[in-house]
Amino acid sequence: MKYPTDIVIFGAGIAGLWAFNRLKSMGYDVILLEVAAIGGGQTIASQGIIHSGLKFSIAGKVNNLAKSISKMPERWRACLNGAGELNLSTAKINATSQQMLIPKGFMGDLTNIITRKTLGDSVRNMPKNEWSEDIKNSGFNGSIVNMGELVLDVPSLIRSLADPYKNCIRKITQEQASEPFKFLKDNNITAKRIIFTGAASNHKIAAKNNHDSGLKTQARPLLQGMMRNAPFPLYAHLIGKTDKPVASITTHKMSDGTLIWYLGGGVAERKADSDPTQVYSATQKAFKLYMPAIDFSDNKWAVLSIFRIEGKSNTDSWMPDTPTIHRAGDALYCWPTKLTFAPMLSDMILEDLKKHGITPSNKISNFSFLPDVEYAKTPWDTAKWTK
Secondary structure (H helix, E strand, C coil): CCEEEEEEEECCCHHHHHHHHHHHHCCCCEEEEECCCECCCCCCCCCCECCCCHHHHCCCCCCHHHHHHCCHHHHHHHHHCCCCCCCCCCCCEEECCCEEEEECCCCCCHHHHHHHHCCCCCCEEECHHHCCHHHHHCCCCEEEEECCCCEECHHHHHHHHHHHHHHHEEECCHHHHHCHHHHHHHCCEEEEEEEECCCCCHHHHHHHCCCCCCCCEEEEEEEEEEEECCCCCCCEEECCCCCCCCEEEEEEECCCCCEEEEEEHHHHCCCCCCCHHHHHHHHHHHHHHHCCCCCCCCCEEEEEEEEEEEECCCCCCCCCCCCEEEEECCEEEEECCCHHHHHHHHHHHHHHHHHCCCCCCCCCCCCCCCCCCCECCCHHHHCCCEC
């Protein structure tokens, strides 16, 4: 039996899910194939921050990355309200704003300049009478900038994107994923476009199929920290004296309701195979400076090793300032760079389809001969905790 379809997407992370949902809603016949779990890998490991770009401007200049990201939050908000290009109204919002905690004397008037000139009215200094009691009691001494950055519950976001068209998301084996074109041929699946969104596997697949001419990628290893039994909900960037936060903190709940602080930023930017105690020590040092009144000695800790792969930046930035697409024949190799950029990546995919005259067939193929695929579990529910 033959299975002609409009689009095949390999990889059910945020990039694949957003493009899949958007294409399906427009009438394209799409099959999304996943080797592990829906939303697994870098997506479920995300902190869920819809960046406004402000933290990338704290060095005193507004770079392309900050400008690109600053347009994203409103687009996400429209979708979360059910009024955007996608309906994400079932996704949960953990926090309506991430905050920048800036110790006294660190930044001077720089944040005021950024607030006024770069990223809009949603970014503002918070007077002390608006601080939460938890922050006041933590011993923090400095200023707080409200960034207008949403923080999403990633598992509910994944389900919001996948559930409407779940029958068109199917599981393949590791062997099949490593030979995607052979898999399609063996199963008589043909498509007008084949899209790869598995960030870590894209380059390897491209090289194996002689699709890598001119393709450049870069790796950013991370060792994300997790702290169990967090004292209160916190969504904050701890700002230091460089252009990267000392730590980026988001709060999540384990399946039993236990509060977790998930720790990114500077404390996590080290080799993925580094000694976990380096993360714990760096985090405790930061906490002593920013929240000296809180005793963290009895908390439990864990780490998550992430080997993040992205399209190579064409700028002098330490990370790409837009999503990246590499085209080879009928195949597109895609990297969103950040969770925030998933809508922009789907725009780029649609531009390619329009350019080459690929329009929706408004049919739905039956791929039920392939097995169903489960949703990914959160890192904190699978972690091994230590004192």
